[in-house]
Amino acid sequence: MTQEQRSGRPDEDRSRLSRIDAPLRAPFLLLFGSAALWLMLSSALSLLTTLKALPAGIGSYEWFAHGRLEAAARNAFVYGWAGNALFAINLWLLAQLGRFEIRNGWMASVGGLFWNLALTWCTGSVIVSGPGAYALLDFPVGAGPVLAASFALAGLWPVVAYAKRPTGHNFAAQWFVVGASVTFLLAFLLAQAAVFWAPASGVVQAVAHSWYVRTVHLLWLGGSALGLGYYFVSKVLARPLHAYYLASVAFWTYFLFAGWTAPASLIGSPVPLWIQSIGVVGSMMLLVPVLLIGLNLLGALSRDGGWFRAWNSTSLRFISIGIVSLLASLAIAAWASDRSVNAGLRFTSFAEGQNLLLLYAGVTFCVFGAAYAALPRVSGGRWPSAAAIHVHFWASTLGAAGAAFAAFAHPSAHGFISAVSAALLLIGHLAFASTAFAALLSGVPAGESQPAHD
Amino acid sequence: MNDRNRHYDRNRPRQGSPGPEGFSDGRLVEVHSQIARDKQEPAQGFSMTPILVVFLFCALGFWAGLYLTRNSRGFSASAFDLNAPVAFASAGPVVFEPDAAKGQTLYLANCAACHQPTGAGVPGAFPPLVKSLWVAGDEKRIIKIIIAGMAGEVEIDGVKYNGNMPNVGVALKDAQIAHIATYVRSAWGNAAEPVMDASVAAVRKEIGARGQYSPKEVLDAHPLGN
Amino acid sequence: MKNFRYLVLGALAATALPFVGIVVGAQAQFNSLGRAPAEEGGPLMPPLEPGQAIQGRQVYLSLGCVSCHTQQVRPAGQGGDIAGALGARPSVARDYVLQPVVLLGDRRIGPDLANYGVRAKADADVHLAILHKVGGRDQFGFLYSGANHEIPSERAVMLAAYLRSLRQDYSSPEAPLK
Numbered sequence: 030m031t032q033e034q035r036s037g038r039p040d041e042d043r044s045r046l047s048r049i050d051a052p053l054r055a056p057f058l059l060l061f062g063s064a065a066l067w068l069m070l071s072s073a074l075s076l077l078t079t080l081k082a083l084p085a086g087i088g089s090y091e092w093f094a095h096g097r098l099e100a101a102a103r104n105a106f107v108y109g110w111a112g113n114a115l116f117a118i119n120l121w122l123l124a125q126l127g128r129f130e131i132r133n134g135w136m137a138s139v140g141g142l143f144w145n146l147a148l149t150w151c152t153g154s155v156i157v158s159g160p161g162a163y164a165l166l167d168f169p170v171g172a173g174p175v176l177a178a179s180f181a182l183a184g185l186w187p188v189v190a191y192a193k194r195p196t197g198h199n200f201a202a203q204w205f206v207v208g209a210s211v212t213f214l215l216a217f218l219l220a221q222a223a224v225f226w227a228p229a230s231g232v233v234q235a236v237a238h239s240w241y242v243r244t245v246h247l248l249w250l251g252g253s254a255l256g257l258g259y260y261f262v263s264k265v266l267a268r269p270l271h272a273y274y275l276a277s278v279a280f281w282t283y284f285l286f287a288g289w290t291a292p293a294s295l296i297g298s299p300v301p302l303w304i305q306s307i308g309v310v311g312s313m314m315l316l317v318p319v320l321l322i323g324l325n326l327l328g329a330l331s332r333d334g335g336w337f338r339a340w341n342s343t344s345l346r347f348i349s350i351g352i353v354s355l356l357a358s359l360a361i362a363a364w365a366s367d368r369s370v371n372a373g374l375r376f377t378s379f380a381e382g383q384n385l386l387l388l389y390a391g392v393t394f395c396v397f398g399a400a401y402a403a404l405p406r407v408s409g410g411r412w413p414s415a416a417a418i419h420v421h422f423w424a425s426t427l428g429a430a431g432a433a434f435a436a437f438a439h440p441s442a443h444g445f446i447s448a449v450s451a452a453l454l455l456i457g458h459l460a461f462a463s464t465a466f467a468a469l470l471s472g473v474p475a476g477e478s479q480p481a482h483d
Numbered sequence: 484m485n486d487r488n489r490h491y492d493r494n495r496p497r498q499g500s501p502g503p504e505g506f507s508d509g510r511l512v513e514v515h516s517q518i519a520r521d522k523q524e525p526a527q528g529f530s531m532t533p534i535l536v537v538f539l540f541c542a543l544g545f546w547a548g549l550y551l552t553r554n555s556r557g558f559s560a561s562a563f564d565l566n567a568p569v570a571f572a573s574a575g576p577v578v579f580e581p582d583a584a585k586g587q588t589l590y591l592a593n594c595a596a597c598h599q600p601t602g603a604g605v606p607g608a609f610p611p612l613v614k615s616l617w618v619a620g621d622e623k624r625i626i627k628i629i630i631a632g633m634a635g636e637v638e639i640d641g642v643k644y645n646g647n648m649p650n651v652g653v654a655l656k657d658a659q660i661a662h663i664a665t666y667v668r669s670a671w672g673n674a675a676e677p678v679m680d681a682s683v684a685a686v687r688k689e690i691g692a693r694g695q696y697s698p699k700e701v702l703d704a705h706p707l708g709n
Numbered sequence: 710m711k712n713f714r715y716l717v718l719g720a721l722a723a724t725a726l727p728f729v730g731i732v733v734g735a736q737a738q739f740n741s742l743g744r745a746p747a748e749e750g751g752p753l754m755p756p757l758e759p760g761q762a763i764q765g766r767q768v769y770l771s772l773g774c775v776s777c778h779t780q781q782v783r784p785a786g787q788g789g790d791i792a793g794a795l796g797a798r799p800s801v802a803r804d805y806v807l808q809p810v811v812l813l814g815d816r817r818i819g820p821d822l823a824n825y826g827v828r829a830k831a832d833a834d835v836h837l838a839i840l841h842k843v844g845g846r847d848q849f850g851f852l853y854s855g856a857n858h859e860i861p862s863e864r865a866v867m868l869a870a871y872l873r874s875l876r877q878d879y880s881s882p883e884a885p886l887k
Contacts, residue, residue, distance in 0.1 A: 372789075566787075
């Protein structure tokens with residue numbers, strides 16, 4: 030690391046920041062705008078799947094078969110919402126940390142455009158002609174290469190921003206985000222190969238699928254969310270992370286162990302015992318990085334009224350909840366990988382609850398928190414309504430809590446509570462998306478140079 | 484650290500006062516680089532944390548090794564049930580399995596000299612096996628020819644062969660013939676059912692010790708396309 | 710960590726290692742896995758699927774049945790599948806060697822179907838099960854015609870043939886019937 034002499038004068042910092050932010054505007058608007066649309070579509074579809082029986086009007090159409098709605102909602106959430114939002118947020122974060130002034134930002138926009146076109150095709154195909162055999166890989170074979178190519182254009186910017194950072198800045202948040210970004214493309218291509226291009230034999234496909242899902246969940250989405258956590262916890266609290274010298278160990282152990290947890294979702298299935306046992310061992314070993322990350326982040330939050338200050342910051346309120354949920358879901362996964370515990374939980378809605386804790390209360394809350402900081406900065410606008418932020422926070426939190434309760438508790442509680450929770454989530458997302466669009470569009474139009482955005 | 488991006492919550496109009504002070508990005512990285520360089524917590528001196536982490540890591544690693552060796556049944560491909568009797572799980576398949584891979588090895592050793600490794604034969608001299616009706620269909624036909632051989636004139640794809648195939652199968656075990664037939668019937672675009680050793684044994688018993696077949700004899704018993 | 714290359718290559722290696730370990734490893738073990746006879750000299754199991762069942766699998770896939778139904782029976786010590794009469798023996802990898810895609814499933818909102826073909830008695834019962842009446846309304850009525858959805862479409866017939874073909878009631882080298 031070179032000499033740190035870059036705290037700089039405020040004016041200098043300000044103009045440099047706007048040089049970083051301004052060229053991000055167009056891709057950010059496109060990516061985050063489409064993310065918000067996908068989030069609403071996904072929550073609307075999820076609401077339909079929670080209804081025990083669909084309204085008479087649409088219940089008799091094949092398009093609304095439960096399996097189709099569920100697959101479409103899942104794809105819209107993971108690839109549409111989380112994917113697009115992370116393209117935008119990760120790029121923004123790494124540009125900030127590395128003082129990276131993006132050139133050829135149009136490539137991100139083009140990538141985002143094709144990503145969304147391919148996703149629209151996939152989601153449409155799931156609804157019209159049905160999903161495939163494997164969750165998150167249930168789209169037309171032809172869409173795979175398009176998605177991979179557009180990810181390369183839109184999703185690898187954090188890597189570029191890290192490689193080209195003029196300052197040599199080096200911080201744990203960057204490792205997590207860069208690692209997460211390169212991980213997805215490799216995992217996606219390998220999974221496509223093992224399931225479509227050169228199909229593995231029989232149950233090996235199921236093993237490959239479990240690996241892909243776990244890699245997407247833990248490394249791409251979870252890894253990015255942890256990066257956001259490392260950044261915002263320290264930044265908003267204005268204090269170094271607790272025991273930060275352990276962060277590199279946390280990062281490497283997390284990335285090394287996460288993929289090996291995959292076969293824990295196949296305990297009892299017709300795959301050889303050794304594969305199942307590797308899943309159990311991987312899930313337990315993942316407790317090491319969980320502990321270290323908890324030490325880094327929750328340690329910093331627990332000192333000197335950190336939680337109180339987190340609650341008073343819109344961003345950190347979401348992100349601290351996100352980090353706690355994410356780490357909790359990994360701890361629960363380790364517990365549930367025990368063979369005797371797993372025997373009672375397998376095939377129930379318990380896995381749904383884990384995914385909700387990881388992907389919604391974990392990753393999505395981190396993205397929400399980051400969005401509340403990034404959006405006004407990039408667009409030059411401001412959040413139009415504090416009330417909308419409150420509606421968003423409480424509807425999302427209560428909705429997530431209710432859905433988690435419904436999934437973890439007895440199935441008899443499932444129907445009503447999960448429908449109410451899904452409705453709450455939809456309300457929260459409407460509040461979020463409408464204010465996000467207002468903030469995105471209220472800013473100074475892209476291209477027009479402007480010195481400050483207060 | 485007086486730059487403008489410290490106030491995260493100026494975006495939250497509810498509050499009159501700005502939100503909590505924040506690090507600037509530069510300060511944030513600087514502080515953490517300092518800690519990473521020093522490899523210890525600033526101003527706290529000796530810490531038990533890294534020792535505990537190493538200890539935990541070693542304990543988990545030890546447990547992981549133990550768990551894997553105890554719960555994997557020797558990484559066997561045929562162990563699916565942890566509570567199944569151990570002897571059985573490691574014994575593997577107890578009945579015959581036709582194996583095209585074994586069949587290929589045997590084919591290359593016993594048949595490829597004439598029929599060629601590609602199964603294409605030599606036009607006019609040795610008949611092809613690729614997509615041949617002779618090898619597909621009723622498995623008894625191919626078994627009989629392998630065991631007893633065949634001599635006489637046949638026409639395949641418009642080419643006449645006056646072959647003289649010896650009784651290669653006499654020296655082979657039932658299982659080996661089954662592997663070869665399975666391989667021939669599944670390779671090069673052929674797609675016929677695998678052959679079991681029991682079928683070979685049955686044919687061997689049925690035909691007894693005899694000389695080469697003539698093509699007519701074979702076709703009368705097992706017409707092509709069947 | 711300051712080195713960009715170490716970070717990217719390290720992350721890629723960490724991602725690919727489990728794939729090599731469990732997916733490539735399993736593929737190496739199962740590459741030559743084929744069918745096997747249930748008893749000495751018997752026919753190879755699992756049996757070849759009838760053509761209608763193969764088409765029926767596409768119907769099963771396209772309706773997203775896998776989101777609510779599993780097709781796997783766990784061993785007796787691992788959950789109550791055997792005790793609950795879902796099957797006479799646990800499922801093993803060999804049961805799935807003929808299937809182009811493996812529909813193990815991950816959630817049992819509906820019953821497990823690994824041995825549905827053993828349980829199903831008459832075609833009429835199968836079609837009733839497919840119709841899946843909830844709250845007095847047939848959820849999959851679009852597969853049928855007639856006033857009471859009594860006339861199955863071609864797809865319903867194929868789906869029924871597929872469901873009736875699902876059975877793991879034969880002895881397997883890895884999981885013999887007691």
